[in-house]
Amino acid sequence: MDELLVVEDLHRSFDGFPAVRGATLRVRTGEVVAVIGPNGAGKTTLFHLITGVLEPDRGRIVFAGQEITRWPAHRRCRLGLSRTFQIANVFPRLRVFDNVHAAVLARQRKEFELLRPAARFAREEVLEILERTGLVDKQDHLAGTLSHGDQRILEIAVALASRPRLLVLDEPTAGMSPEETSATLDLLTRLNREQGLTILFCEHDMAVVFAVAHSIAVMHQGRTIVQAPPEEVRRHPEVQAAYLGTSGVEPALTPQRPRQARAVPMLEVEGLHAYYGQSHVLFDVSLCVHEGEVAFLLGRNGAGKSTTLKSIAGLLPPRQGRIRHRGQDITGLAPHLISRLGIGYVPDERRIFPDLTVLENLEIAARPTGPWTLERVFDLFPVLREKRHHRGGHLSGGEQKMLAIARALVSNPDLLLLDEPMEGLAPILVRALEERIQELKKTGLTVLLAEQNVQAALRLADRGYVIDDGRIRFEGTVEELSANTEVRRRYLLV
Amino acid sequence: MVTGARVATVALVAALVAAPAFLPPFYVYLLALILVMGLLATSLNLVLGYGGLYQFHHAVFYGIGAYVLAIGITRLGWPAWWGFLVGPVAAALAGFVIGFFCVRLVRLYFGMLQLSLGSFVWIVALRWYPVTGGDNGIHGIPLPPNLLGLQNAYYTILAVVGGCLVVLWAIVRSPFGLLLQAIRDNPQRCQVVGVDVRAHQLAAIVIAAFFAGIAGVLYVVLERSVFPNMLFWVLSLEILVMCLLGGWFTFPGPLVGAALIVTLRTLVGRHTEYWTLVLGVLLIFLIFFMPEGVVGSIGEWLARQRPQPLKRPVPARDTHG
Numbered sequence: 105m106d107e108l109l110v111v112e113d114l115h116r117s118f119d120g121f122p123a124v125r126g127a128t129l130r131v132r133t134g135e136v137v138a139v140i141g142p143n144g145a146g147k148t149t150l151f152h153l154i155t156g157v158l159e160p161d162r163g164r165i166v167f168a169g170q171e172i173t174r175w176p177a178h179r180r181c182r183l184g185l186s187r188t189f190q191i192a193n194v195f196p197r198l199r200v201f202d203n204v205h206a207a208v209l210a211r212q213r214k215e216f217e218l219l220r221p222a223a224r225f226a227r228e229e230v231l232e233i234l235e236r237t238g239l240v241d242k243q244d245h246l247a248g249t250l251s252h253g254d255q256r257i258l259e260i261a262v263a264l265a266s267r268p269r270l271l272v273l274d275e276p277t278a279g280m281s282p283e284e285t286s287a288t289l290d291l292l293t294r295l296n297r298e299q300g301l302t303i304l305f306c307e308h309d310m311a312v313v314f315a316v317a318h319s320i321a322v323m324h325q326g327r328t329i330v331q332a333p334p335e336e337v338r339r340h341p342e343v344q345a346a347y348l349g350t351s352g353v354e355p356a357l358t359p360q361r362p363r364q365a366r367a368v369p370m371l372e373v374e375g376l377h378a379y380y381g382q383s384h385v386l387f388d389v390s391l392c393v394h395e396g397e398v399a400f401l402l403g404r405n406g407a408g409k410s411t412t413l414k415s416i417a418g419l420l421p422p423r424q425g426r427i428r429h430r431g432q433d434i435t436g437l438a439p440h441l442i443s444r445l446g447i448g449y450v451p452d453e454r455r456i457f458p459d460l461t462v463l464e465n466l467e468i469a470a471r472p473t474g475p476w477t478l479e480r481v482f483d484l485f486p487v488l489r490e491k492r493h494h495r496g497g498h499l500s501g502g503e504q505k506m507l508a509i510a511r512a513l514v515s516n517p518d519l520l521l522l523d524e525p526m527e528g529l530a531p532i533l534v535r536a537l538e539e540r541i542q543e544l545k546k547t548g549l550t551v552l553l554a555e556q557n558v559q560a561a562l563r564l565a566d567r568g569y570v571i572d573d574g575r576i577r578f579e580g581t582v583e584e585l586s587a588n589t590e591v592r593r594r595y596l597l598v
Numbered sequence: 599m600v601t602g603a604r605v606a607t608v609a610l611v612a613a614l615v616a617a618p619a620f621l622p623p624f625y626v627y628l629l630a631l632i633l634v635m636g637l638l639a640t641s642l643n644l645v646l647g648y649g650g651l652y653q654f655h656h657a658v659f660y661g662i663g664a665y666v667l668a669i670g671i672t673r674l675g676w677p678a679w680w681g682f683l684v685g686p687v688a689a690a691l692a693g694f695v696i697g698f699f700c701v702r703l704v705r706l707y708f709g710m711l712q713l714s715l716g717s718f719v720w721i722v723a724l725r726w727y728p729v730t731g732g733d734n735g736i737h738g739i740p741l742p743p744n745l746l747g748l749q750n751a752y753y754t755i756l757a758v759v760g761g762c763l764v765v766l767w768a769i770v771r772s773p774f775g776l777l778l779q780a781i782r783d784n785p786q787r788c789q790v791v792g793v794d795v796r797a798h799q800l801a802a803i804v805i806a807a808f809f810a811g812i813a814g815v816l817y818v819v820l821e822r823s824v825f826p827n828m829l830f831w832v833l834s835l836e837i838l839v840m841c842l843l844g845g846w847f848t849f850p851g852p853l854v855g856a857a858l859i860v861t862l863r864t865l866v867g868r869h870t871e872y873w874t875l876v877l878g879v880l881l882i883f884l885i886f887f888m889p890e891g892v893v894g895s896i897g898e899w900l901a902r903q904r905p906q907p908l909k910r911p912v913p914a915r916d917t918h919g
Contacts, residue, residue, distance in 0.1 A: 155790055156789070156790070157786065157789070157790065176789070176794075177789040177790050178788075178789050178790075178791075178792045178793055178794045178795070180790075181789075181790055181791055181792035182792045186790065186791070187790055189787075193784060193786070193787050194784070194787065195779075195780050195783035195784050195787065196783055196784075197779070197782075197783050197847070198776075198779060198780060198783060202776060202779075202780075203780075205776065206776055206777055206780040206788070206791065207791040207792075209773040209776065209777060210777060210788070210791045210792045210793045211791070211792055214773040215773060215774060215777050215793060215794075215798060216774055216801065217772055217773040217774060218768070218769055218772050218774050218805075219765070219768045219769065219772055220768075220772060220773075221768070221771045221772060222771060222772055222773045222775070222776045223771075225773060262787070262791060263791075265791070266791050266792055
């Protein structure tokens with residue numbers, strides 16, 4: 105088996121944040137290779153670098169014997185490198201048929217065929233691909249009207265139309281229902297076994313990864329730690345530490361705060377159902393956060409943590425269910441009104457204003473109705489005081505995260521929704537941030553903390569919830585979760 | 599539906615051919631002007647509606663076509679047919695030069711650079727008195743006798759515009775046109791299926807500029823004069839409005855838009871100099887009630903009348919934003 109794709113020591117930074125710093129990968133002809141790793145590990149960036157959507161700062165990519173490190177994307181495709189995207193990426197105003205047709209015409213180099221109707225070219229081949237992917241009945245629908253799962257399948261169909269030698273798939277089953285997932289797995293297995301198609305994909309669903317991959321590469325903080333067959337990866341100590349989590353949950357480092365005698369509910373969520381367009385992502389989510397506590401919301405990537413927080417913050421109004429804040433119904437309120445009621449939201453992708461300085465970022469949000477002043481958040485995050493005249497976009501990833509938290513604090517919330525504050529941060533920053541959150545906790549702030557990092561969350565929180573597949577699977581205290589190995593193994597992989 | 603459109607087209611062509619026999623000269627002139635502006639707007643729509651490029655200063659290519667013809671005949675002593683050929687080619691060449699820089703940018707940045715480079719050409723036409731006649735323009739351009747007279751001019755314009763529209767229609771339906779629409783919908787996806795997006799967009803701009811140049815020389819046939827306002831940004835805005843008004847995701851939309859605006863300007867303009875006020879009210883109405891334009895909205899209405907479960911087009915995520 106010869107090596108179809110060789111990636112050597114790739115690096116790529118965004119505004120000083122190294123998203124990929126030393127990625128190495130080997131894909132042999134006929135293999136199925138999976139890349140796994142926590143969110144923010146650099147998997148998508150690595151795929152962008154391999155397929156030419158981004159250019160690397162340094163490193164080398166060799167495909168089919170040619171060095172393609174700096175080639176534009178369309179030339180890589182012509183050499184046999186085809187891909188799909190993490191978020192369904194089709195041609196929404198074109199029919200399903202035309203989506204595939206466009207890709208076939210591009211492969212046949214008919215793009216400058218000006219005067220003859222497109223319908224005269226490649227009709228059979230398009231129909232054959234639609235047949236193979238099960239989309240033939242929907243060929244006249246506009247792609248933008250398809251269900252999420254069908255759009256993902258259409259993406260694969262479009263990628264196949266390029267007749268790739270290597271198919272690169274970025275989380276192919278994300279957001280799919282279990283049925284759609286198994287149909288997609290069948291399709292991929294068939295393509296690999298029957299047509300010898302080489303496949304490189306990344307995925308958070310470990311069941312999918314271990315079911316189809318011949319070889320698994322693990323990424324952590326921009327580096328590939330190891331690439332090996334599945335059994336070896338499962339046993340690899342570094343992998344367990346970085347992604348799957350070490351075996352036992354460590355006991356909480358700090359002594360638990362004595363639980364308040366009377367627990368006053370600050371936030372109550374009841375029977376929440378939420379949708380992204382067509383796909384149903386939250387199913388009957390109910391939870392309650394009491395005044396003065398730090399509640400965790402744990403779950404794997406794509407489990408529904410961010411969606412839950414977005415629904416509470418008003419960014420994704422629920423289709424069903426109730427949300428109450430201090431007893432007041434806030435379901436369906438506009439985000440700015442919810443914010444004024446005292447709910448601060450720190451999104452996982454930070455969303456700071458890149459062209460404003462740190463100070464300006466904070467001044468915009470500041471509301472002098474409570475204890476949090478600019479001085480006080482600067483005391484909490486001294487690095488922000490140092491850099492208060494720097495532009496937001498020039499801060500490192502970790503500093504941006506701190507800025508996002510500081511920005512939520514100066515609006516003087518009584519409830520803070522923190523979405524993966526630790527994600528993608530260097531270990532040293534994670535520790536610093538943990539200390540800060542501990543301090544916040546001492547001030548009596550109520551926090552709902554969504555995390556993938558189980559140990560950090562358990563060190564910080566009192567009680568909380570585990571979510572998986574958009575459904576709440578567990579509710580209880582830190583001790584109860586530590587004792588419940590079944591829940592941890594099934595939903596948290598620890 | 600398809601046969602309906604075909605019947606309508608044949609009827610329209612027949613009516614246009616017969617028109618001079620029935621209409622007073624003023625309306626024949628108006629029809630000829632509509633045809634010229636319709637071709638100009640349709641050429642813009644190739645890059646705007648089908649290509650998704652914010653070509654904010656398309657009139658430049660129209661002006662270049664007209665000016666090259668006028669300068670060739672009056673200053674350089676070219677034979678007229680040579681000017682008719684070189685005018686559109688010069689417009690296409692200008693499209694290549696301006697487009698070469700613009701396709702390196704996206705969305706509004708593309709539009710702003712296009713506007714600046716185009717305005718540069720306008721300034722040259724406005725200030726280079728010995729060649730372009732400056733703000734006076736060039737008038738009374740001598741043309742071959744078989745193009746003289748309103749009747750002759752009208753039929754020449756009708757034949758050339760008809761031929762151009764057939765070619766543009768073929769281009770829109772060709773593999774080139776399909777991929778152009780795919781680029782409009784999702785340039786990134788196009789790159790990774792092997793399309794050289796910049797080259798494709800540049801080719802579309804050159805083609806559009808060529809047909810705008812043809813519209814320019816046809817204007818000379820109708821008016822026998824050129825003036826700097828032909829490449830001023832206001833005219834570019836006007837043809838942009840024609841595309842939006844008629845429906846920029848449809849082929850006949852810009853033609854309908856051109857007919858509406860030219861008629862409105864001429865008829866309302868007779869009674870008041872504030873005809874743009876009427877246009878403004880019309881546009882507000884359009885934005886609220888017919889966001890897909892006149893033709894687009896009629897198409898949607900027709901689709902809803904039919905019993906098939908044909909799904910309505912979803913608003914594209916990036917085109918309205």
